[in-house]
Amino acid sequence: MRILIIDDEPNIRRIVQMALARVDAMEVLEAPSGTDGIRKARESHPDAILLDVMMPGLDGPSTLAALKSDPGTAAIPVIFLTAKAVLSELEQLRDLGPAGVLTKPFDPMALAGQVRATLRES
Amino acid sequence: MATVHETLQDLRSEYVGEANENLGHIDRLIHRLDASPDLTALEQLHRRFLGLAGSGYTYGFPLVSTLGRKGERICAPLLQQAQALSPGRLVACRAVLDDLRAEFDRLQAAYTAGPWVRRGTSRTQPWAITLAS
Numbered sequence: 385m386r387i388l389i390i391d392d393e394p395n396i397r398r399i400v401q402m403a404l405a406r407v408d409a410m411e412v413l414e415a416p417s418g419t420d421g422i423r424k425a426r427e428s429h430p431d432a433i434l435l436d437v438m439m440p441g442l443d444g445p446s447t448l449a450a451l452k453s454d455p456g457t458a459a460i461p462v463i464f465l466t467a468k469a470v471l472s473e474l475e476q477l478r479d480l481g482p483a484g485v486l487t488k489p490f491d492p493m494a495l496a497g498q499v500r501a502t503l504r505e506s
Numbered sequence: 507m508a509t510v511h512e513t514l515q516d517l518r519s520e521y522v523g524e525a526n527e528n529l530g531h532i533d534r535l536i537h538r539l540d541a542s543p544d545l546t547a548l549e550q551l552h553r554r555f556l557g558l559a560g561s562g563y564t565y566g567f568p569l570v571s572t573l574g575r576k577g578e579r580i581c582a583p584l585l586q587q588a589q590a591l592s593p594g595r596l597v598a599c600r601a602v603l604d605d606l607r608a609e610f611d612r613l614q615a616a617y618t619a620g621p622w623v624r625r626g627t628s629r630t631q632p633w634a635i636t637l638a639s
Contacts, residue, residue, distance in 0.1 A: 395521050395561050402517060406510045438553055467560030469575065488560030489571050492514065 390421030408496030418442030543590030
């Protein structure tokens with residue numbers, strides 16, 4: 385399974401890379417911004433995208449909208465990975481139509497299982 | 507090849523080692539906000555605190571997450587209302603920063619003392635360590 389992580393924080397990209405590649409042998413691609421992530425999604429057609437919400441420039445919701453409006457990427461399941469903790473904010477994110485919403489902080493040893501479960505349920 | 511545990515330990519060391527740069531950014535942003543209301547700086551400060559809230563526990567450092575969340579909650583309502591930080595909230599942000607510094611000082615000390623042993627060979631990354639077997 386090939387996963388694209390879009391997050392402006394290098395320390396989150398690093399630990400997601402470890403959590404998915406080392407724990408579950410997933411192939412992990414990284415992008416540090418929404419714009420870069422959209423380009424990489426078009427080029428590499430990942431099986432799923434883990435998308436940060438609060439990023440400078442193109443934020444998570446805008447990135448999701450751009451991915452959904454592009455026929456080349458519209459079918460790729462997108463999972464928000466957010467540090468937001470307020471329930472109403474998480475519900476607002478779910479209303480945008482991602483495959484799921486996972487929260488930070490997360491257990492790196494359990495992340496791959498959470499991603500697979502979210503994709504199964506979507 | 508390193509085990510998952512060793513890799514995670516290296517990532518934790520790297521995270522702790524990079525903290526001072528992040529805390530320096532937070533310090534400068536608080537100074538900017540002290541000098542004048544600046545929504546861009548407030549947004550950046552909020553994002554820095556939110557980043558620590560999201561990453562701390564992920565790396566195994568729950569107090570970092572707790573403090574990051576505390577800072578994030580000071581900034582978030584003001585950001586939504588496009589308001590400046592009041593002097594009281596600036597003091598609260600500084601207190602969070604001081605607590606984060608104390609926690610990372612503690613972690614850096616723990617990561618450069620026993621029962622750890624150096625695993626990496628880089629002299630520029632003295633925190634590249636792992637548990638002694």
